[in-house]
Amino acid sequence: MAIVAEQGPRVIVLLSGKRKCGKDFLADALLQRLSPDRAQIVRISEPIKRHWAEAMGLDLGALLGDGAYKERYRKQMIEWSEARRQEDYGVFCRAACTTVRRSVCIVSDVRRKTDVRYFRETYGPDRLRTVRIEASEWVRTGRGWQFQAGVDDVPSECDLDDYRAWDLVLTNEQPDGVEELLDRLVELVESAYSAA
Numbered sequence: 001m002a003i004v005a006e007q008g009p010r011v012i013v014l015l016s017g018k019r020k021c022g023k024d025f026l027a028d029a030l031l032q033r034l035s036p037d038r039a040q041i042v043r044i045s046e047p048i049k050r051h052w053a054e055a056m057g058l059d060l061g062a063l064l065g066d067g068a069y070k071e072r073y074r075k076q077m078i079e080w081s082e083a084r085r086q087e088d089y090g091v092f093c094r095a096a097c098t099t100v101r102r103s104v105c106i107v108s109d110v111r112r113k114t115d116v117r118y119f120r121e122t123y124g125p126d127r128l129r130t131v132r133i134e135a136s137e138w139v140r141t142g143r144g145w146q147f148q149a150g151v152d153d154v155p156s157e158c159d160l161d162d163y164r165a166w167d168l169v170l171t172n173e174q175p176d177g178v179e180e181l182l183d184r185l186v187e188l189v190e191s192a193y194s195a196a
């Protein structure tokens with residue numbers, strides 16, 4: 001039986017979606033709207049990339065960015081991290097959360113049902129809000145997405161495709177529609193904040 005943390009953030013927003021749907025983009029924009037004094041972004045992939053950068057002598061900053069560099073190592077990182085998760089499904093969520101200091105935590109790369117489970121068990125369901133970001137393959141291709149076997153057809157990309165309990169589903173396709181998406185995200189956070 002998991003023990004729910006009494007301390008920690010007042011609201012946790014979990015962002016999920018296919019590659020290049022705009023998870024990082026919207027997380028950054030939401031952070032600016034809420035203010036970095038109050039909110040922060042947490043990436044479950046950060047401890048994975050840190051491990052890889054150290055073990056392989058790679059550039060951690062480039063691995064964390066949205067450029068081509070991380071794509072070179074994505075498949076290997078997925079395989080390595082999958083093996084670690086088999087032993088302990090919360091291993092990377094726990095490691096990523098050691099940096100949590102602010103009252104609103106935006107987790108920008110939720111990929112598995114066990115990620116959602118970890119946050120629900122650790123912080124309790126009342127503080128949690130889940131968001132699915134959608135964009136068509138056409139739009140994602142325009143942002144640099146290309147199908148890659150071993151990346152786009154494995155659980156890290158597909159495990160949440162059949163999850164239906166999202167608190168909010170957003171379509172992020174229009175550059176001029178961002179303000180409306182942010183309004184809806186802020187509303188979700190503020191309602192959770194006042195209820196907490």
Ligand SMILES: Nc1ncnc2c1ncn2[C@@H]1O[C@H](COP(=O)(O)OP(=O)(O)OP(=O)(O)O)[C@@H](O)[C@H]1O
Pocket residue numbers: 017018019020021022023024025026066143172173174175176178
């Ligand atoms: N609404 C938008 N308007 C303009 N550019 C956008 C929008 N959404 C995303 N982008 C751009 O598309 C690219 C991919 O977005 P982003 O890196 O946020 O995707 P992601 O879902 O985090 O991808 P990955 O899963 O590969 O990390 C980035 O260059 C980002 O700036």
